[in-house]
Amino acid sequence: MSDSPSAQITVRQFIEQASVRLDDAGAFYGHGTDNAWDDAVFLTLVTLGLEHDDPSAAERLIAPEELRLLEARLAARSDQRIPVAYLVGEAWFAGRRFLADKRALVPRSPIAELLNGGGIPFLDHAPAALLDLCCGGGSIGITAAHEFPEARVDLADLSSEALALAAENVALHQMDGRVSLLQSDLFESIPAAYDLILTNPPYVAAEEMTDIPDEYRHEPEMGLVCDDDGLGLPLRILRDAAEHLNPGGVLVMEVGYSHPQLSARLTGVPLVWLEFDQGGEGVFAITRADLCRYREHFI
Numbered sequence: 001m002s003d004s005p006s007a008q009i010t011v012r013q014f015i016e017q018a019s020v021r022l023d024d025a026g027a028f029y030g031h032g033t034d035n036a037w038d039d040a041v042f043l044t045l046v047t048l049g050l051e052h053d054d055p056s057a058a059e060r061l062i063a064p065e066e067l068r069l070l071e072a073r074l075a076a077r078s079d080q081r082i083p084v085a086y087l088v089g090e091a092w093f094a095g096r097r098f099l100a101d102k103r104a105l106v107p108r109s110p111i112a113e114l115l116n117g118g119g120i121p122f123l124d125h126a127p128a129a130l131l132d133l134c135c136g137g138g139s140i141g142i143t144a145a146h147e148f149p150e151a152r153v154d155l156a157d158l159s160s161e162a163l164a165l166a167a168e169n170v171a172l173h174q175m176d177g178r179v180s181l182l183q184s185d186l187f188e189s190i191p192a193a194y195d196l197i198l199t200n201p202p203y204v205a206a207e208e209m210t211d212i213p214d215e216y217r218h219e220p221e222m223g224l225v226c227d228d229d230g231l232g233l234p235l236r237i238l239r240d241a242a243e244h245l246n247p248g249g250v251l252v253m254e255v256g257y258s259h260p261q262l263s264a265r266l267t268g269v270p271l272v273w274l275e276f277d278q279g280g281e282g283v284f285a286i287t288r289a290d291l292c293r294y295r296e297h298f299i
């Protein structure tokens with residue numbers, strides 16, 4: 001990107017050139033940023049170990065060896081379409097830093113906004129126990145553990161690789177002892193009951209995988225694809241969640257753009273679809289009482 005290997009450019013110049021290159025390459029932004037500039041800023045600042053709020057960062061000169069690393073990462077981002085989070089090994093979720101790599105999806109659920117002060121619908125008390133089901137790298141459950149400091153938190157996933165990453169994130173956030181990890185096929189190996197279950201299961205229909213941007217092909221397919229038109233796992237969770245919720249408990253689930261299909265399948269079931277100021281969609285809440293009342297719809 002620079003004119004010669006010895007040419008020195010500033011951080012700002014690199015970010016400007018990188019964002020143009022990303023757009024020219026037709027990159028897709030869906031992994032924590034929604035535009036080329038933010039993607040380029042994230043890649044550049046984390047690679048150089050600079051803080052977002054460092055006033056001197058923009059005009060700092062980039063050393064030749066730093067430039068080589070930046071250019072290699074930019075090429076991997078623009079040519080191979082690897083999400084920035086995987087290239088730099090971290091992602092930000094609900095204002096906190098998490099380790100990120102190919103063992104789990106890049107965290108991006110709008111559930112972050114509920115935990116960051118938005119409030120959990122129907123829940124009239126702070127949960128004493130909560131579960132992040134299909135936890136991936138653990139960002140939702142660990143964020144909830146920060147926001148509900150009195151709660152016992154379980155993180156569950158079927159993938160041992162995702163759980164290994166989640167364990168690293170639990171340690172990073174110094175939550176050992178308060179946050180536990182469980183390997184389970186949905187609720188199969190989960191004996192406990194909770195006041196709140198948060199879940200971001202896979203919900204992409206297999207046929208849709210042919211049309212998705214290349215960036216998503218770097219993520220574990222097991223975190224994305226789901227049978228029955230993307231609704232198989234969400235429906236199983238709806239069927240079994242009541243048994244793992246305490247009286248007064250609430251289930252919050254993200255099904256993203258499978259929202260219309262799920263609503264059509266469950267006509268009459270009071271899924272309360274939530275709105276987000278910071279973007280995102282396809283998250284609903286339902287009480288344990290309604291899960292029991294409408295149980296036959298989920299079978």
Ligand SMILES: C[S@@+](CC[C@H](N)C(=O)[O-])C[C@H]1O[C@@H](n2cnc3c(N)ncnc32)[C@H](O)[C@@H]1O
Nearest residue numbers: 107134135136137139157158159185186200223
């Ligand atoms: C959309 S990802 C969750 C991402 C997570 N919120 C994060 O921030 O990393 C869905 C997760 O569901 C897990 N999963 C898939 N099938 C499962 C099953 N039958 N039981 C439990 N977890 C499952 C995948 O391993 C994946 O980690």
